[in-house]
Amino acid sequence: MRPPVELLDFLKREDLYLIATHRSPDGDAIGSAVALALILDALGKQAAVFCQDAVPEQYRFLPESSRVHTPDTIAAAGIVLEECGNLVLVDCNDLHRVTRDEDLQRRFGYRNAVVIDHHATPAPFGTLRWIEPEAAATGMMILAIADALGMRLTPAAAMNLYAAIVVDTGNFRFENTSADVLYAAARLAEAGANPTLVCREFYESWSASRLALFGRFLGTLDMRGAVAVAVVTRQMLDETGTVPDDTETFVEFLKINRDADVAMLIRELEPDHYKISLRAKGTVDVAAIARQFGGGGHRNAAGCEVRGTLDSVRQRVLAQITK
Amino acid sequence: MRPPVELLDFLKREDLYLIATHRSPDGDAIGSAVALALILDALGKQAAVFCQDAVPEQYRFLPESSRVHTPDTIAAAGIVLEECGNLVLVDCNDLHRVTRDEDLQRRFGYRNAVVIDHHATPAPFGTLRWIEPEAAATGMMILAIADALGMRLTPAAAMNLYAAIVVDTGNFRFENTSADVLYAAARLAEAGANPTLVCREFYESWSASRLALFGRFLGTLDMRGAVAVAVVTRQMLDETGTVPDDTETFVEFLKINRDADVAMLIRELEPDHYKISLRAKGTVDVAAIARQFGGGGHRNAAGCEVRGTLDSVRQRVLAQITK
Numbered sequence: 001m002r003p004p005v006e007l008l009d010f011l012k013r014e015d016l017y018l019i020a021t022h023r024s025p026d027g028d029a030i031g032s033a034v035a036l037a038l039i040l041d042a043l044g045k046q047a048a049v050f051c052q053d054a055v056p057e058q059y060r061f062l063p064e065s066s067r068v069h070t071p072d073t074i075a076a077a078g079i080v081l082e083e084c085g086n087l088v089l090v091d092c093n094d095l096h097r098v099t100r101d102e103d104l105q106r107r108f109g110y111r112n113a114v115v116i117d118h119h120a121t122p123a124p125f126g127t128l129r130w131i132e133p134e135a136a137a138t139g140m141m142i143l144a145i146a147d148a149l150g151m152r153l154t155p156a157a158a159m160n161l162y163a164a165i166v167v168d169t170g171n172f173r174f175e176n177t178s179a180d181v182l183y184a185a186a187r188l189a190e191a192g193a194n195p196t197l198v199c200r201e202f203y204e205s206w207s208a209s210r211l212a213l214f215g216r217f218l219g220t221l222d223m224r225g226a227v228a229v230a231v232v233t234r235q236m237l238d239e240t241g242t243v244p245d246d247t248e249t250f251v252e253f254l255k256i257n258r259d260a261d262v263a264m265l266i267r268e269l270e271p272d273h274y275k276i277s278l279r280a281k282g283t284v285d286v287a288a289i290a291r292q293f294g295g296g297g298h299r300n301a302a303g304c305e306v307r308g309t310l311d312s313v314r315q316r317v318l319a320q321i322t323k
Numbered sequence: 324m325r326p327p328v329e330l331l332d333f334l335k336r337e338d339l340y341l342i343a344t345h346r347s348p349d350g351d352a353i354g355s356a357v358a359l360a361l362i363l364d365a366l367g368k369q370a371a372v373f374c375q376d377a378v379p380e381q382y383r384f385l386p387e388s389s390r391v392h393t394p395d396t397i398a399a400a401g402i403v404l405e406e407c408g409n410l411v412l413v414d415c416n417d418l419h420r421v422t423r424d425e426d427l428q429r430r431f432g433y434r435n436a437v438v439i440d441h442h443a444t445p446a447p448f449g450t451l452r453w454i455e456p457e458a459a460a461t462g463m464m465i466l467a468i469a470d471a472l473g474m475r476l477t478p479a480a481a482m483n484l485y486a487a488i489v490v491d492t493g494n495f496r497f498e499n500t501s502a503d504v505l506y507a508a509a510r511l512a513e514a515g516a517n518p519t520l521v522c523r524e525f526y527e528s529w530s531a532s533r534l535a536l537f538g539r540f541l542g543t544l545d546m547r548g549a550v551a552v553a554v555v556t557r558q559m560l561d562e563t564g565t566v567p568d569d570t571e572t573f574v575e576f577l578k579i580n581r582d583a584d585v586a587m588l589i590r591e592l593e594p595d596h597y598k599i600s601l602r603a604k605g606t607v608d609v610a611a612i613a614r615q616f617g618g619g620g621h622r623n624a625a626g627c628e629v630r631g632t633l634d635s636v637r638q639r640v641l642a643q644i645t646k
Contacts, residue, residue, distance in 0.1 A: 172494060177518040177522075182505055204579050257531065
């Protein structure tokens with residue numbers, strides 16, 4: 001995997017960047033955006049990072065994650081959206097994935113728009129687009145940029161990219177875990193990433209309330225044929241004192257049952273409005289299912305939002321899976 | 324890490340081997356023993372594999388795992404313990420770890436006894452001992468032997484070694500996950516190991532009854548200061564129709580709580596006789612605690628057996644941890 005020459009030339013030539021990633025950021029979004037900012041720093045450029053939503057708690061241990069600014073903090077950081085120079089979308093490929101707020105979208109005043117992403121969803125946004133659906137994580141693409149520029153990663157950049165890869169490969173469990181991914185992880189560990197620290201922060205830092213929510217969530221587990229279905233309602237969040245971010249990785253757990261080909265987490269966003277997270281073990285293409293409901297993702301990990309009662313939402317998605 | 328020249332010379336020189344690993348075998352035991360047998364095959368040698376206990380269900384997908392013979396099957400396989408040629412202990416360093424049956428111990432008729440292990444526990448057994456406490460897994464040592472012999476691994480051997488490393492690093496989560504471990508994993512994936520398949524078999528092949536046991540187990544979770552304690556009784560196994568092997572990795576889950584420095588699983592072996600599994604996140608040396616009860620292990624993962632009532636066993640181990 002090699003970045004396009006135009007992208008490398010662009011990064012060498014331009015001086016002012018605003019790196020933006022998608023709302024509800026995950027580890028690949030945060031890690032890739034921050035690592036790219038650190039690489040641009042090292043090239044002597046000026047780079048700021050923008051995200052609609054604040055860095056989720058489990059990613060705040062990442063070095064330099066405080067560089068990620070939200071609409072609330074960006075002005076105080078001296079960053080003027082209207083004059084952001086070059087906009088670089090990372091881990092997403094359209095401004096709508098950055099923010100749904102159309103007023104905010106219009107405020108981005110950029111000379112050029114670049115896209116660096118591994119999501120295949122087609123969108124026309126950007127003048128310079130590098131999209132690699134085969135990349136296990138956008139973090140792999142950022143590493144390839146550093147390599148192509150002949151740069152040695154700092155430990156902080158290595159840590160962010162390691163975290164990006166861990167999140168998008170399920171810590172080397174998903175189908176996208178190739179020898180290349182493991183070589184990249186090895187090189188990042190050599191450059192100063194700490195695998196144990198990353199895993200501890202991601203997988204061993206649950207609060208007691210999150211554990212309580214997990215117990216409630218497990219209690220809803222229901223096998224519908226080869227689909228393991230579980231639900232998290234707003235009431236469950238309220239009663240356990242948890243927030244939506246606390247449900248991250250819950251859906252992965254549903255795959256633990258040997259009889260489950262597909263895992264489905266239904267999370268209530270508001271009354272009659274649900275977020276569906278889908279995971280597949282191999283044969284079912286859950287991205288295709290998510291797309292039918294206006295969502296998207298990867299073959300083995302996808303999501304969408306569906307409106308209706310819990311029962312009807314569950315039934316409609318199940319019907320698509322078993323079709 | 325380089326194997327001793329004497330060991331390499333020995334493997335080149337001798338022709339007949341019995342590879343034996345420890346009772347209650349884990350993935351490092353099975354994977355290392357089978358991979359070594361495959362390496363010796365490729366050298367044109369004759370190698371059999373012995374284990375007191377049958378290969379646990381979750382390791383039976385490993386290629387060539389049917390080569391592991393128990394006392395019940397070994398005679399039918401045409402292997403004569405009394406004339407086993409050269410005995411090679413793998414992932415253990417004493418015949419007592421292979422079997423407690425002293426009659427069986429006496430039956431091993433070997434010309435030379437070799438030890439290849441990463442457990443530091445000192446034992447005088449063997450004429451040629453290679454012990455590397457710094458190795459993350461015995462599988463890393465077997466890979467080093469193949470490298471030193473200039474051998475290309477078969478996909479089957481790569482798969483076994485990958486599984487060995489995954490089990491002993493908690494799929495690259497434990498403190499022993501170094502850049503070297505990740506480079507080894509990358510090379511093994513390149514040689515034909517399938518990371519996703521290994522993880523699916525280890526972590527996503529639970530039976531419904533095992534999930535039911537897990538729910539019961541979670542229900543016993545109790546924080547005693549910074550120690551997360553949970554219990555599996557024989558009654559819980561009986562009522563859910565599960566076996567002791569089904570509790571594997573349960574103790575890892577106890578580390579999920581951010582307030583837990585130590586995880587302790589107490590599993591009833593028989594009335595007033597418990598197996599204690601200990602895991603630490605960093606500061607506490609649980610091997611030192613296990614040794615006080617006649618057990619052993621690694622700094623972050625150790626075990627022992629303690630006799631007494633459940634309450635007294637729990638109290639005595641907790642007292643050592645918090646001392």
